[in-house]
Each structure stands twice: as C-alpha cells, then as structure tokens.
Amino acid sequence: MEMILAVLYREFRIRTTSPVWMFFDLFMPLIYLLMFGVGLDRAMSGGVGQFGGEMSYQSFFLAGVLSMACFGIAINTSYGFFVDRENGIFYEFLTYPMTRGEFLVGKIVFNCLLAVVQSALTLSVGTLVLDIDIRWQYAWFAASGIVVGTAGWFFFLTILALRIHRNDIFNTVLNVAYFVLMFASSMFYPVDSMPAWLRTISLMNPLTWHTDVLRFATIGIGNVETIILEAVAFGVFLLVSFWFAVRTLQHAVIK
Amino acid sequence: MADEAIRTTNLTKIYKEKSKQPVHALNGLNLSVQRGEIFGLLGRNGAGKTTLLRILTTLIKPTSGSASVMGFDVQAHGAEVRNHICAVLQENALEQFLSVRDNLTTYGRFHSVPPHEREARAQRVLDQFGLTEYKNKKAMDLSGGLKRRLQVAKVFMVDKPIVFLDEATTGMDPINKRAVLESIRAQADGGRTIVLTTHILQEAEDLCDTIALIHEGRIIASGSVATIKALATSVFELSITFESMNEELLAQLKSLSPVRFEQTGNVVELCINSVDGTVLDTIAQLSRISRITHLEINGGTLEDAFVELLGVSREDTSWK
Numbered sequence: 404m405e406m407i408l409a410v411l412y413r414e415f416r417i418r419t420t421s422p423v424w425m426f427f428d429l430f431m432p433l434i435y436l437l438m439f440g441v442g443l444d445r446a447m448s449g450g451v452g453q454f455g456g457e458m459s460y461q462s463f464f465l466a467g468v469l470s471m472a473c474f475g476i477a478i479n480t481s482y483g484f485f486v487d488r489e490n491g492i493f494y495e496f497l498t499y500p501m502t503r504g505e506f507l508v509g510k511i512v513f514n515c516l517l518a519v520v521q522s523a524l525t526l527s528v529g530t531l532v533l534d535i536d537i538r539w540q541y542a543w544f545a546a547s548g549i550v551v552g553t554a555g556w557f558f559f560l561t562i563l564a565l566r567i568h569r570n571d572i573f574n575t576v577l578n579v580a581y582f583v584l585m586f587a588s589s590m591f592y593p594v595d596s597m598p599a600w601l602r603t604i605s606l607m608n609p610l611t612w613h614t615d616v617l618r619f620a621t622i623g624i625g626n627v628e629t630i631i632l633e634a635v636a637f638g639v640f641l642l643v644s645f646w647f648a649v650r651t652l653q654h655a656v657i658k
Numbered sequence: 659m660a661d662e663a664i665r666t667t668n669l670t671k672i673y674k675e676k677s678k679q680p681v682h683a684l685n686g687l688n689l690s691v692q693r694g695e696i697f698g699l700l701g702r703n704g705a706g707k708t709t710l711l712r713i714l715t716t717l718i719k720p721t722s723g724s725a726s727v728m729g730f731d732v733q734a735h736g737a738e739v740r741n742h743i744c745a746v747l748q749e750n751a752l753e754q755f756l757s758v759r760d761n762l763t764t765y766g767r768f769h770s771v772p773p774h775e776r777e778a779r780a781q782r783v784l785d786q787f788g789l790t791e792y793k794n795k796k797a798m799d800l801s802g803g804l805k806r807r808l809q810v811a812k813v814f815m816v817d818k819p820i821v822f823l824d825e826a827t828t829g830m831d832p833i834n835k836r837a838v839l840e841s842i843r844a845q846a847d848g849g850r851t852i853v854l855t856t857h858i859l860q861e862a863e864d865l866c867d868t869i870a871l872i873h874e875g876r877i878i879a880s881g882s883v884a885t886i887k888a889l890a891t892s893v894f895e896l897s898i899t900f901e902s903m904n905e906e907l908l909a910q911l912k913s914l915s916p917v918r919f920e921q922t923g924n925v926v927e928l929c930i931n932s933v934d935g936t937v938l939d940t941i942a943q944l945s946r947i948s949r950i951t952h953l954e955i956n957g958g959t960l961e962d963a964f965v966e967l968l969g970v971s972r973e974d975t976s977w978k
C-alpha cells in the first residue's frame with residue numbers, strides 16, 4: 404500500500420508540473436460533448452431512437468464522451484512509459500522495493516481519480532447546461548465504471564507500450580486501433596442501428612461494454628441483463644490485461 | 659552462507675534480438691560477495707558488467723544459472739531482492755520535471771525513508787554533493803555532470819544493505835569524484851555492501867576491498883587489491899627491436915617463457931612474467947646477444963595484464 408501511494412504521489416507530482424495538460428485532462432470531454440453532442444443533435448434534429456424512446460443526441464453521446472475520456476487518460480498514462488524510458492527513470496523504478504503489480508496500480512490510481520473528477524465535471528455541465536436527465540442516485544456505479552474503465556484500458560495499453568519499444572510505432576498502432584475501436588462501438592450511435600457485421604464486431608469490443616455500462620449508470624438506458632454481462636466481460640478484460648501487463652514487465656523490459 | 663551478500667552460479671545471459679547474432683554477455687559467471695565489503699568489478703567496455711548488475715537488480719532474467727542477493731533468488735523472489743538494494747544505473751535516471759530536492763525526497767519516499775526524516779536527509783545529501791545551490795532547479799535544466807552527481811546522490815538518501823553503482827563516477831570532475839568515493843567508503847564502513855563497476859583501474863584500486871576482473875562475461879581473477887596488484891605488476895609488455903636476429907637470441911627469449919610472443923623480422927613483442935626489477939636485467943642479458951635499437955616497456959595495467967594472460971592461457975596451458 405505504501406508503495407502504491409508513493410507511485411500515486413509521483414504521478415500526481417509529474418502531472419501537476421504541467422497545468423496546461425491538467426486543464427486538457429479535465430475539460431477535454433466537456434468540450435467534446437458541447438461541440439459534437441450539441442452539433443450533431445442539431446444536425447440530426449430528431450435525436451436518437453433507442454429502446455422505444457427518443458432522446459437528444461447529447462444525452463446519448465454523454466456516455467460515449469465519458470468512455471472516450473477514460474480511454475484518453477489511459478493513453479496519456481501509458482504514453483508516460485516512453486517518457487520515463489527516455490529519462491531512464493523507468494528502469495530505476497523497476498529496481499525499487501515494490502512488485503510489478505504495485506507499480507502498475509500506483510501509476511493508474513491517480514489517473515483514475517482524475518478521470519472521476521473529469522466525469523463529474525462533464526456530468527454536472529450536462530445536467531445544468533444541456534438539460535440531460537442524469538440518474539444521480541447511481542453516481543457510485545458510474546464512478547466505479549470510470550475507475551474500472553480507465554484502469555482496464557491502461558493495463559491493456561501497457562502491454563502494447565512495453566512490447567512496442569518505439570514510440571512512433573506505438574503512436575501509429577494506437578491511432579489505427581483507436582479509430583477502429585471507436586467506430587465499431589456504441590460510442591457514437593446505438594449498436595442496434597448498425598449493419599449486422601459491424602454490430603457483431605461492436606458487441607465484442609470492450610469499448611462497447613464500457614460505454615453501455617456508463618450509459619446505463621448515467622441515463623438509465625439499457626437492458627439490465629446485457630449490462631451485467633458487459634460489466635463482467637469488462638472485468639475479465641481488466642484482469643487478463645493486468646496479468647499480461649505484469650508478465651510483460653517481468654520479462655520484456657530490456658530485450 | 660550467512661555473511662554472503664551476493665552469490666552467482668554459472669550465470670549466463672544471452673541477448674537475442676531478431677535478425678541479429680545472439681550476444682553472449684555472461685558466460686557461466688561465478689561470484690561471491692561478502693557483506694560489508696566494497697566489491698569492484700573491473701573490465702573493459704562490453705565485458706558484461708552492466709548485464710551482471712541488471713540481473714542482480716532484477717531488471718532482466720538470466721538465460722541460465724542462478725543468482726541470489728541477501729539469500730533471495732533474483733528470479734523467484736525479485737520483490738524481496740528489491741527490498742534490500744538500491745542502485746545507480748549506468749544511464750542517468752532522473753525525474754526530469756522535478757526539482758533537485760524533489761528528486762531526492764521522492765527517491766527517499768520510494769525507499770521507505772520516514773516522512774519526518776526525508777527533508778533533513780535531503781539537506782544533508784545536497785550539502786554533501788555540493789548541490790545546495792541547485793536544489794530548486796528542475797533536473798532537466800542541469801548540466802551533464804550535475805545530473806550524474808544527483809543520480810549518485812540519490813542512493814545516499816536511503817539505507818539499503820546493498821548498493822549497486824554502475825560506472826557511478828563517469829563524467830564527474832575529479833573533486834566531486836573524490837567526494838563521491840569518500841562517501842562510498844564511509845557507507846561501507848557503516849556496514850553496507852557496495853558493488854561497483856568501473857573500467858578505471860585507479861578507482862578500483864583506491865576504493866575496493868575486493869576486485870574481480872571480468873572479461874567476456876567471466877570472472878578471470880579476483881582477490882584483494884594487494885593480491886591482484888602483485889600479480890599484475892609482475893607482468894610486463896616489451897617491444898624490442900634488435901639489430902639482428904639469431905638462434906641464440908630466440909632461444910634466450912623462449913627461455914623467459916613469455917605468456918605472449920610475436921616476432922616480425924627484428925621486432926619482438928612479448929609479455930613476460932617477472933618479479934619487479936628483474937625485467938631490466940633480462941633486457942641487459944638480451945642486449946649482450948644482439949644490440950637493441952629500440953625498446954618499449956609497459957607495466958601493463960591491471961586489466962590489460964589479465965586480459966593478455968587470459969588470452970594466452972587458453973592456448974598455452976603451461977603458464978601458471
């Protein structure tokens with residue numbers, strides 16, 4: 404625990420040395436929601452039909468923005484491995500008195516907290532400005548979803564970042580993967596409205612699971628059984644990613 | 659053994675990279691370091707020093723063989739090993755975005771220095787390493803020499819029983835180097851085990867209780883500084899140009915049982931093992947057989963001497 408806190412504190416110190424980045428981290432999803440959400444709502448001028456009801460696009464897109472934000476923070480955190488590696492400190496960390504698991508958990512905990520604060524900001528503005536009907540009584544569920552989502556993606560990206568030793572290749576892989584993952588998910592549009600082949604892919608995409616859970620937790624849309632299944636699936640994704648990330652740290656650090 | 663800090667048995671490391679020849683960095687290395695001593699690994703670049711330290715600090719896994727630190731196997735009990743060590747790696751490892759002082763205090767935090775002691779220790783280390791005037795500067799704004807100093811200073815924040823220093827003084831000016839070496843000495847006197855690598859003989863000589871010469875991934879000699887020096891100072895490299903070459907001269911040269919011998923025309927290069935002083939008598943004897951037109955004698959550095967000896971001893975087993 405002491406070590407996790409030490410890593411957490413270190414991440415906090417590094418992050419807060421750059422207020423500009425902190426600003427982006429905190430307000431980016433909000434900007435997305437305001438620009439895309441509101442813009443697309445106007446353009447589609449009818450909102451999105453799902454589960455028999457009609458809702459504004461910004462209501463639908465809200466969960467997409469939240470899961471996108473978690474993914475974004477996970478990317479930034481995993482990108483830190485390259486910066487740390489360049490500074491040599493990455494290798495030194497691995498000689499510190501902690502397990503590989505403590506190191507990874509410590510790295511993500513601060514960023515999970517950041518994601519929660521960011522989501523709270525986004526949800527508040529959603530309620531106050533965009534008039535989205537948010538189920539605040541499920542806030543604890545949403546917060547858990549944010550934490551688990553951020554950590555899950557971080558562990559997954561850690562595997563890539565540590566195995567791909569060059570950051571330009573990592574960037575390229577990430578850009579392509581992110582693009583595919585985003586559009587083959589329920590982030591921008593309901594899975595039901597997709598062509599069959601895309602729907603199949605989307606249903607196997609952890610980004611869909613995460614977004615659906617957040618959508619259920621925030622605006623109450625979704626089928627309870629499906630949501631439980633998706634939540635469990637994402638939990639498994641997190642655990643498997645964590646296990647592989649720890650293994651990668653143990654074996655493939657210096658080739 | 660209870661007073662053993664480190665032991666390796668047949669430690670082997672092969673770096674394998676796609677489309678490249680595998681590199682045999684360690685070839686069955688055996689080593690034993692006692693608690694409380696300053697142990698110096700001396701060897702040329704590429705000898706395998708850093709690789710050995712990487713394995714002992716749990717950064718990489720050996721290909722085969724085993725290593726233990728304070729009785730804990732580096733592969734099976736990595737986290738336990740890390741509880742007992744701190745390390746200065748060959749490459750600088752600094753928190754570039756943090757100040758000099760924060761670099762020290764975060765390091766202390768990671769190594770469980772109690773909160774109320776961190777600041778005081780940081781101040782002491784800053785003074786000790788002449789870093790006080792830079793304490794509020796970010797690490798990224800320091801010069802190369804200062805970065806190295808800060809890197810080394812960090813291990814003096816903590817009291818882990820084993821300290822690894824990989825080429826710690828490289829890139830430091832003589833004054834700071836002196837200060838660092840003295841600090842290391844003081845730490846060892848306080849009971850810590852120090853394992854350092856260097857390719858500089860003088861440093862090993864000045865500081866270490868025990869020296870091990872590492873060459874091509876093996877320890878080729880080890881012992882107290884005095885023992886090793888006695889061995890080394892008796893090895894001379896000679897390059898002699900004679901006016902003419904003849905059988906008698908050759909016979910005389912061979913009778914010196916050189917550990918290395920090369921002849922091209924009238925020029926003879928040889929490496930002989932001889933007690934201090936007698937080498938000049940030997941040369942005088944030779945010059946009576948044929949006049950010497952040119953002569954070079956090298957006392958051979960500790961390292962060179964052993965590398966030469968090893969190279970020869972593979973072919974010429976008669977050398978003891």
Ligand SMILES: Nc1ncnc2c1ncn2[C@@H]1O[C@H](COP(=O)(O)OP(=O)(O)O)[C@@H](O)[C@H]1O
Pocket residue numbers: 657658673674675681682683701702703704705706707708709710
């Ligand atoms: N990551 C690596 N991949 C491939 N070869 C390596 C790697 N690190 C070191 N080597 C090679 O292993 C040998 C030993 O290197 P090293 O342990 O760094 O020696 P030293 O520290 O004594 O200079 C050298 O031939 C070096 O080129």
Ligand SMILES: [Mg+2]
Pocket residue numbers: 704707708709748824825
């Ligand atoms: Mg080295």
